[in-house]
Amino acid sequence: MREAAQSCRICLRISGEFQRKMPELPEAETMRRYLSRLVVGTVIRQVEVLRQGSLKGQRADEFRRLVQGKTIGSIGRRGKALILELSEGMGMIFRLGMSGRLIYHPHATAVQSAECGVQSHDRVIFCLEDGGRLVFQDLRGFGKVRAMPQQEVGDELKGLGVEPLGRQFTWESLEEALRRTKMPVKVALLDQSRVCGVGNIYASEILHRCGVHPGRRPQDLRQEEWRKMALAMKQVLREAIRAGGSSISDYLKPDGSPGGYQNRLRVYGREGKQCYRCGSTIVRIKQGGRSSFYCPRCQPVRAVTSD
């Protein structure tokens, strides 16, 4: 199996580099841009559901009936969710979970991947009119897809909070979304009904960039800190999109150098290592069952007062 996988560079790259990337907003946005160039305007000829559990509250035959024969229109994103607009007023929402992703195999590589056996995590396969395949892969099986009329898409996503890269996003909207809760700010950032798209990795990165300790209570944050946090959020997510984009184009052109934001993380996964900014040792704590990483000097427990 392993030898066979090595015979296919593209598949190896998929199974290695991308497998471990948690899909948060930047990864979903990268997939959106990548797929928009490849599958928009193509008809879904056939749908193969390989894992019933990857459909959200829908039987395979119903899902197929709603999707087959439809043309893929625009591809949108809300938080970490990808939204495929289909013809005849239909739509599909992909929730990527921890390991979900959408891969497009043009005709030639579809044959290659069948040979080298990386299909074990394929959950739903969309066979397209152009001979290619759009594959919903999901190693851990937490991802879900659901098909529905477009007018129901809004309802399905209405629980999501403010979009960090949206036009309405300001430091005031961030404060408004978070300030009422008594949860630590890091835990609140993961709550998709307050701010959507930020996951465990970028939450730590954002807080490090703005110098806010993950255990701080939102109600104690000062205006200056909300401003910095909103700015940090936009910067970190945009930089990650740029990095993710480079690694996707790398995937399309296997000769290119590897990219990806995982190489630029400043605190996440760096417990015991030195902070790049001040040299202090990065600390890991548990919050709400999740790991949080921070620098005790750059992110003090109390705000540094300037009065």
Add this chain to the structure above:
DNA sequence: AGTGTATCCTGCAGGC
């Protein structure tokens, strides 16, 4: 209502 916790799943790392 708001908050905290267990659960799903799979691959991998570490211990023995």
Add this chain to the structure above:
DNA sequence: TGCCTGCAGGATACAC
């Protein structure tokens, strides 16, 4: 070498 255990995480169901 190989087995076992614990861990990682997003969303959700459920308990308090």
